[in-house]
Amino acid sequence: MELQERLxxxxxxxxxxxxxxxxxxxxxxxxxxxDSLSHVNLIxxxxxxxxxxxxxxxxxxxxxxxxxxxxxxxxVQ
Amino acid sequence: xxxxSLDYFLFLPAVYLVFYLAGDRARWGVLLAASFGxxxxxxxxxxxxxxxxxxxxxxxxxIWLHRAQAPGAKRALLWGGVAANVLVLVVMKYLPFLSENxxxxxxxxxxxxxxxxxxxxxxxxxxxxxxxxxSYLIDIYYEVxxxxxxxxxxxxxxxxxxxxxxxxxxxxxxxxxxxxxxxRFDYDNMxxxxxxxxxxxxxKMVLADRLGIYADAVYNxxxxxxxxxxxxxxxxxxxxxxxxxxxxxxxxxxTARLFNISLTQNFNSPYLATSVADFWRRWHISFSRWILDYxxxxxxMQWRDWxxxxxxxxxxxxxxxxxxxxxxxWGFVIWGGxxxxxxxxxxxxxxxxxxIYQAFGIQKSPYLKYWQMLVTFHLVCFAWVFxxxxxxxxxxxxxxxxxxxxxxxxxxxxxxxxDRGDARLVFVAATLVVLGGWLSRHERAQRMWNGSTLLRxxxxxxxxxxxxxxxxxxxxxxxxxxx
Numbered sequence: 241m242e243l244q245e246r247l248x249x250x251x252x253x254x255x256x257x258x259x260x261x262x263x264x265x266x267x268x269x270x271x272x273x274x275d276s277l278s279h280v281n282l283i284x285x286x287x288x289x290x291x292x293x294x295x296x297x298x299x300x301x302x303x304x305x306x307x308x309x310x311x312x313x314x315x316v317q
Numbered sequence: 318x319x320x321x322s323l324d325y326f327l328f329l330p331a332v333y334l335v336f337y338l339a340g341d342r343a344r345w346g347v348l349l350a351a352s353f354g355x356x357x358x359x360x361x362x363x364x365x366x367x368x369x370x371x372x373x374x375x376x377x378x379x380i381w382l383h384r385a386q387a388p389g390a391k392r393a394l395l396w397g398g399v400a401a402n403v404l405v406l407v408v409m410k411y412l413p414f415l416s417e418n419x420x421x422x423x424x425x426x427x428x429x430x431x432x433x434x435x436x437x438x439x440x441x442x443x444x445x446x447x448x449x450x451x452s453y454l455i456d457i458y459y460e461v462x463x464x465x466x467x468x469x470x471x472x473x474x475x476x477x478x479x480x481x482x483x484x485x486x487x488x489x490x491x492x493x494x495x496x497x498x499x500x501r502f503d504y505d506n507m508x509x510x511x512x513x514x515x516x517x518x519x520x521k522m523v524l525a526d527r528l529g530i531y532a533d534a535v536y537n538x539x540x541x542x543x544x545x546x547x548x549x550x551x552x553x554x555x556x557x558x559x560x561x562x563x564x565x566x567x568x569x570x571x572t573a574r575l576f577n578i579s580l581t582q583n584f585n586s587p588y589l590a591t592s593v594a595d596f597w598r599r600w601h602i603s604f605s606r607w608i609l610d611y612x613x614x615x616x617x618m619q620w621r622d623w624x625x626x627x628x629x630x631x632x633x634x635x636x637x638x639x640x641x642x643x644x645x646x647w648g649f650v651i652w653g654g655x656x657x658x659x660x661x662x663x664x665x666x667x668x669x670x671x672x673i674y675q676a677f678g679i680q681k682s683p684y685l686k687y688w689q690m691l692v693t694f695h696l697v698c699f700a701w702v703f704x705x706x707x708x709x710x711x712x713x714x715x716x717x718x719x720x721x722x723x724x725x726x727x728x729x730x731x732x733x734x735x736d737r738g739d740a741r742l743v744f745v746a747a748t749l750v751v752l753g754g755w756l757s758r759h760e761r762a763q764r765m766w767n768g769s770t771l772l773r774x775x776x777x778x779x780x781x782x783x784x785x786x787x788x789x790x791x792x793x794x795x796x797x798x799x800x
Contacts, residue, residue: 256671276609277594277664280617280628296618297459 243313247305250289254282264306290316318358319482320514320568321521328355332478333575341499345469348496348576352478361439367405368446372472374401375450379464379471382457391458398454402447409440414645442482444642446475448607453489455611462489470496479572483565485581485603495578503577510574515780516753517567522788524746525560527739528553530789532705534732539711544720545730554705555698559587560750562601586754588697591689593659596697608639629664633657648703648712655700742787 244262251260255273268274274282286308287293292315302308318324332351339347356365378398385391407415412435419432453474456462465471474493480486535542535550542550563584573580581603590596597605613635620627633654640653674680706712714720731737756762766773 256668275594276614277628277632277660277667280621281624283618284621284624296615299618300459300461300614 243316244309246289247286247309247312250282250285254278254285262305264304264309266305267303286312292316318355320565320572321518324358328358329572329575336500336576337502344500345467345473345496348477349469349473352473352476352481355478356442356476356481359439359441361441364439364441364443367409367443368476369472371402371405371446371450372468372475374398375453375475376465376468376471378454379457380466382454383464395454395458399451402450402454406444406447409438409443411641411645413437445484445486446481448486448604448642449475449489452486452607452611456489465489465493477573477578479569479578480580483562483569484601485566485569485583486607487581487603491581492578498577500577506574506577510571512571512777512780513567513574514571515777515784517564517569517571518784518788519746519780520560520564520567520750522784524743524750525557525564526789527735527743527746528557528560530739531732531735532557534734536705536707536711539706539714539720540723542720542732544718546732547715547720549730550732551698551702551705555588555694555701556747558701558704559584559600588694589690590693590697591686592663592693593656593696594663596693597656597660604639604642608635612638625664629661632660632664636660643704647709648706651703651709651712652700655703659696659700746783746787 248260248262251262251271252258255271255278257272260271262271268279283294283299290312292312294311298311302311318328328351332347336344336347336351353365353368356368375398378394378401382391382394382398385394416432416435420434422428423430423432453462457464465474470493473496474487474489477487477492477496532550532554535546536554539547566583570580570582583602583604585599585602587596587600590599597609613631616631616634617628620631623630634657636653636657637650638653639656640649640651643649643652671680674685679685702715703712706715731740756766
């Protein structure tokens with residue numbers, strides 16, 4: 241399965257919404273329920289799904305889903 | 318020199334005139350000198366020295382942090398810079414509180430060790446610029462920002478007088494580039510700045526200070542107040558603190574706009590929030606963003622393996638720090654703890670919220686939003702009780718409903734110093750503030766405002782007359798001055 245699709249599944253699971261369709265340019269404003277409180281749940285779920293660990297600096301500098309995707313790609317390769 | 322003083326009404330035009338006549342290369346110097354002069358006008362000799370100390374130490378740590386290569390050295394420098402700032406804050410604000418509580422502990426355990434009593438220092442503005450300094454160092458550490466090489470501009474970023482005493486707490490990336498932009502006279506900015514200043518003064522003098530008469534009368538003698546007066550006094554205080562601080566912020570933003578500088582908006586109709594989390598996105602925005610970015614998020618990341626419990630614990634810790642930041646007293650600690658508790662509970666409740674609404678069939682009700690606003694407002698008001706009370710025993714008296722056992726025969730809703738005329742004025746002024754806020758967000762109203770000279774000048778004159786004839790004359794200090 242392509243990385244973006246797997247990430248999409250994580251988003252659907254964390255935000256309890258099967259209709260979410262993520263795109264690289266999307267931000268927290270585009271997804272209902274994605275706020276600073278739920279952000280870390282997303283990060284933990286992504287880490288568990290892909291078997292990776294983000295640093296605080298990486299998490300701080302994500303501007304959109306594209307940045308998150310790029311970071312995951314770099315870590316799983 | 319508060320914004321609502323005659324001294325400031327003379328100081329501001331004088332500074333603007335010198336700033337306007339000076340060339341771009343000298344303007345930072347004019348503003349820096351004005352800012353230190355403004356701070357020195359508080360007549361507390363050590364305050365400008367503390368500001369200079371924070372500026373010099375943070376500037377040096379910023380440069381060293383940027384130059385350091387090894388991760389260990391970077392981390393040590395970050396902690397060194399943050400510790401230096403926290404130390405300044407502790408010495409200026411918290412030593413008497415720490416000493417008093419330590420003395421209590423030694424007495425409790427009958428220890429022979431004597432903790433010396435410490436005299437409280439005046440610390441106006443310190444918590445605001447120390448928080449700015451800490452954010453500057455952390456942003457350099459995470460390479461979000463580059464250090465400012467010009468010491469003058471850096472010192473001005475910390476000390477810029479419109480936001481020196483009560484914020485907004487500005488990020489270097491937002492303010493420094495504006496301070497360096499060459500100044501060109503802009504009629505719209507000048508007009509908007511003066512209007513915003515006068516509007517803030519209206520909120521403060523006509524509304525906040527008048528509501529303060531009611532809240533003070535009730536809270537300065539809670540045992541004499543009836544239950545209804547205590548309830549109204551709490552509502553009065555909730556709106557007093559909101560109008561006082563948002564009025565101050567308008568005056569700060571208005572002053573800065575005269576110099577073509579846009580400061581961060583600190584308020585966005587906070588009592589229309591539909592949850593406590595939403596309240597903190599609308600109340601003292603620059604401060605809550607600071608707490609979120611520099612306390613909550615790092616702790617939440619650190620404790621992320623504990624999942625929801627980690628988030629809840631990070632929230633309680635962040636809000637306890639927020640409470641202590643407001644002042645060294647147990648009332649503020651409880652206020653912060655309560656907000657932390659509200660937020661922590663919401664983290665556990667959130668996954669069930671949708672399901673509960675669906676079970677009751679109210680998820681699409683048009684009234685749901687209003688119910689949420691009402692509940693949020695009352696949760697916030699309950700926390701304000703601890704923020705406002707003079708002593709913790711007063712808070713205990715209110716929260717345990719002891720006032721119900723006291724007879725208040727024929728107790729009026731009004732209190733000494735606040736008559737029916739004041740109540741009517743509060744109603745009219747509050748309606749105007751709500752209407753003004755609503756109109757400023759509507760494009761059509763904006764077009765009408767800009768297109769009609771008669772309407773604009775009519776409003777300017779009405780505003781000035783309202784300030785002269787309806788403002789509370791005894792000059793009230795701003796509540797957030799104390800923090």
